[in-house]
Each structure stands twice: as structure tokens, then as C-alpha cells.
Amino acid sequence: MANYLRDEFLENFSVTEQMLEQINEFLTERETKANEKLKESGAEPDQELMLNYIIRFDNRGYKPTDFSELQKHYSQANSIERVIFTLDSAQSVKTNRMYGEHFEIKIDAKDPRNTFIQVSSDDSDSVDSVFCGLLEIIKKGKNKNWLVRNTWSQLIVQIAGVVFGFILSLIAGLQISPHINIENSFVITFLFAFLIFSNTWGFLNQQILRFLEFSFPNVRFIRQDKSSLNWLSQAFVAGIFVAITLLIISNVFGWLGSILGKYIGA
Known part of the structure; x- marks a missing residue:
């Protein structure tokens, strides 16, 4: 050698x-x-x-x-x-x-x-x-990708996910509880929604980290007239996805509340 x-x-x-x-x-x-x-x-x-x-x-x-x-x-x-x-x-x-x-x-x-x-x-x-x-x-x-590619980013994603899940569970409680005529309906629907989110967060967390890995790679090959187009298309798709997801969640909570209201506490 x-x-x-x-x-x-x-x-x-x-x-x-x-x-x-x-x-x-x-x-x-x-x-x-x-x-x-x-x-x-x-x-x-x-x-x-x-x-x-x-x-x-x-x-x-x-x-x-x-x-x-x-x-x-x-x-x-x-x-x-x-x-x-x-x-x-x-x-x-x-x-x-x-x-x-x-x-x-x-x-x-x-x-x-x-x-x-x-x-x-x-x-x-x-x-x-x-x-x-x-x-x-x-x-x-x-480049500045090291700002995202570190263990602190994983911690931030975890904390942000828990906060988002808490807020989402509050919205679920507010949307569903008026349709359920039982004692402490808001607390029950909130805890139920938060429990569902907690069990799905592990999968969602992995997908978010993969998205960050894709958006902020260790190596980015830049080519004329192609890299900027990729960034625009990714941002456009991500924006549409978030908007549609929030709309679906809101409608699902309202629909779920009306359905449960027919059978619980009627």
C-alpha cells in the first residue's frame, strides 16, 4: 500500500x-x-x-x-x-x-x-x-443546507409535529363536540383525535424528514435552465398539497361530527 x-x-x-x-x-x-x-x-x-x-x-x-x-x-x-x-x-x-x-x-x-x-x-x-x-x-x-441537515432539525420537526397535532386535535374537538350530546364531549373528542394523531405521527415524521432530505440534499447538481424549474415545481406542488390537506381535514371533521351526533347522545 x-x-x-x-x-x-x-x-x-x-x-x-x-x-x-x-x-x-x-x-x-x-x-x-x-x-x-x-x-x-x-x-x-x-x-x-x-x-x-x-x-x-x-x-x-x-x-x-x-x-x-x-x-x-x-x-x-x-x-x-x-x-x-x-x-x-x-x-x-x-x-x-x-x-x-x-x-x-x-x-x-x-x-x-x-x-x-x-x-x-x-x-x-x-x-x-x-x-x-x-x-x-x-x-x-x-451552501447553507447544513442549517437543515442536522439533528436540531429533527428535534424541531418533532416539536412542531406535536404542536400541530395538539392544534389539530383542538379543531377536531371544536368541530365534532357540538354534534355529540354527552357530558364532556369536547374533552373526549379532543383526546380521541390526539390519540389517533399520536399513532400516525411516527409515519408522518419519517415522510417529513425524507422530504427535507430531498429538498436540501447533501449534494445538489445544478444545471442551467433546470434547477430553478425543479425548485418552482416542488414549491407549487407542496403548496397545493398543504391547501388541499387542510380543506379535507376541516370537511372530514364536520362530516364526522354530524354522523356521530346521530348515534351518540341522541
Whole structure:
């Protein structure tokens, strides 16, 4: 195994075509300089570096032969899932990265634990320069998604859900109790509604957290004329969904109260 290794998970950043171009230029320059130095020193051919690409989109994966082909797929795809830049020596490939130089940056929109920089070499200066260079490019795309992607957000969702459930149960009590002619009808309908909400909140909480994960991903691939449209469509659909849900809940409570009133306390 190479003597030096540095790696780091990447969090909360947006990827643009310009960022991909910068990564490609940086690694291409590294490839050219390293190979020229190896030729001058008379090193073995299997130590020469070669830059490779992988892009996965629309449930398909490709290995472009050059960066222009990757750019074409990136701009035309409906949904980008993963982009990988790998600068490997033949020796590294043959030995499954046990020996030789290896530089990789993997950007995965689906799995945060699969988004990282990893560099390995027998030259410590090479490891540090490539690692810091790639990290500097990524830092330019840092966003504010970390404000949502943390444990405090889960606590806020939990508290907000309990408050919402309490208010919803009050509304249910106010809507249903006038139709029920029994003692303490409001308290009974309130407790009944809150009990139902408590048993459904676990499922709803998971769906809300998934929605936040989708709306504020660890990695967001930004493409011209597509990202803004996605945001608008998501906001529009979410607004309609909330409005329809509240309307249905209000009507259901009124209907339920009128039905129960015919059989309870009549």
C-alpha cells in the first residue's frame, strides 16, 4: 500500500458545470506534469497516470472517454446521480489500489457516505497538494443546507409535529363536540383525535424528514435552465398539497361530527 493517504467526506455543497471543469483542469494538469516527471526520471510505464470519468444519470451509468462527453451527458440528463473523477496509475489498477498513485473525487447525490475525496501516493507532497487542491474547489460550492441537515432539525420537526397535532386535535374537538350530546364531549373528542394523531405521527415524521432530505440534499447538481424549474415545481406542488390537506381535514371533521351526533347522545 502507498505510504501516504488522505481522505475526507464532502458535505453540503452544490455542483455546477464550472466546478466540474475546474476539477477536470486541475487533475489534467496534475496528470500531465506527473507523467512528464516520470518520463524524465525513467520510471516504469505502469507508474504513469491516466484520468478516467464515470457519470451515472437516469438509472444508467457511463464511462466517458473524455471530459467533453461527460459534459454532454451532464447537460442533457434528466437527473444526475453520481460523477466520479479518478486519476490512477496502471500499477494502482493492477494491484487494486494497493500500490501506486491513486487520486479520486466521488460526488454522489444519492448517498452522502459515498461522497468523498481520497488520495494515495508514496509522495507526501503529492498527496497534500492534490487533496488540498480538490478540497479548495469543492469549498467554492458550499451552501447553507447544513442549517437543515442536522439533528436540531429533527428535534424541531418533532416539536412542531406535536404542536400541530395538539392544534389539530383542538379543531377536531371544536368541530365534532357540538354534534355529540354527552357530558364532556369536547374533552373526549379532543383526546380521541390526539390519540389517533399520536399513532400516525411516527409515519408522518419519517415522510417529513425524507422530504427535507430531498429538498436540501447533501449534494445538489445544478444545471442551467433546470434547477430553478425543479425548485418552482416542488414549491407549487407542496403548496397545493398543504391547501388541499387542510380543506379535507376541516370537511372530514364536520362530516364526522354530524354522523356521530346521530348515534351518540341522541
